[in-house]
Amino acid sequence: MTQSPWQPISPPKPPRPAKAPLTRERIVDAAMRLLVDHGYDAVSMRKVAQELGTGQASLYAHVANKSELDQLLVNRAAEQMEFPAEPDPERWQEQLKDCMREMLRVMRANPGVARAAIGQVPLGEQALLSTEKFLAILKAGNLPDQAAAWAVDLIPLYVTAVSFEETVQSASAWTPADLEGYVGRMRSYFEGLPADRFPLTLALAGALTSGSGGDERFEFGISVITAGLASLAEKP
Amino acid sequence: MTQSPWQPISPPKPPRPAKAPLTRERIVDAAMRLLVDHGYDAVSMRKVAQELGTGQASLYAHVANKSELDQLLVNRAAEQMEFPAEPDPERWQEQLKDCMREMLRVMRANPGVARAAIGQVPLGEQALLSTEKFLAILKAGNLPDQAAAWAVDLIPLYVTAVSFEETVQSASAWTPADLEGYVGRMRSYFEGLPADRFPLTLALAGALTSGSGGDERFEFGISVITAGLASLAEKP
């Protein structure tokens, strides 16, 4: 009993409940729940700590900073990616496209992960495994080393950017009707431009605003990239 | 004299200095100065207001929110882009690459503008004029309408992403020596991976980390995109 009796009312000392110990794993779990349920902006150190019933300072004993937590989230999402068993030189282009589709699928399944991934070199184990897989397919396609290396930089760049654009648009829970209205307003905007200075934008207003919500635009992008890469393949 | 003499000391009423009136133009000017001099993170409503010698609330009379200010910055930067006079069907691929290089040049000249542009559909007048120019070149290359439309979505996506990556790396004023050290550490990291699970990453460690600072990687990207687009050209 070191407490002096005349001290100001000692706080009712909330008995520290015997909780499950905090771990990196549990922190990433909680952050991932927030990310999937409420988007990237909901993943703050405060909210994650609150989700775990603790204080934000406690997180810093297990995670260096927010940026590292973002990387861990990206890596966690990368675990969900599934790849073809064996790279096939006969079908490498189709396999490459499949992998990009898979990458987008995972990013869509974890909305906000693109926001966390953007501008970061993915260095986690699972993320690197996906890089390894991409490299295998590209080498099966007979691409020069340097081309393959730069391609595994280009590919996530594109997929991440597409997914990020989608999450920005679908922020604040847009309904399909909202999206349709938005696209319609955008087309009207294009169509209202002065014809003398924007002839092509005006003529292509329909094409410019088509495929905003679906997969066609993404399919176009991965076709362009795949075709471009194929043109660099060595043919010995 | 409606002021009662016995009222609490009225504040010494600082005479509002007769300033130049606040306008959108002046706000964007100040924001652009901050962007170029101190990067995107320095462009906050507070700092912009401070730069103009006013309060942040005053900005909201001229600019809806931070997001709109970002769009205005992107548009301001787009004014600096210079395009070839006439799209030439014989040289459209080279012209397209030149335009992408020009786009990156402007983004590098205005560090942080990529951060402001990312995930936003550029709808400002100058930004749309650049879209128009891109469309003209793509149509000179005989691309189908839909392909051209999706291409003008793909192209800024890529250039912006590359520029954004650069600004992230060059944040907090990295010297070239810092960058070299960073790249070196990354290569060491790759080379230290277990050979059984990361054989290709390990073998290509050099290629994966090469060209991080220069233009080669960007040149690779625009070559891939241009070649991919060329493969879609109609040949009547």
Added chain:
DNA sequence: TCGAGCGTAGAACGGTGTTCGTTAACGAAC
């Protein structure tokens, strides 16, 4: 049994975007 060390966490710091309510300036109308 007693420290030492470590994980925990409350409070605070300095920053952000945005909004509220008041104040000053100016042009129009009486």
Added chain:
DNA sequence: GTTCGTTAACGAACACCGTTCTACGCTCGA
């Protein structure tokens, strides 16, 4: 010429953010 109404300006505040400081309990080794 004086009042009125509108509007821009702006200080203060709100609700957040990432991060750090510091003190407190608990556990474990000596």
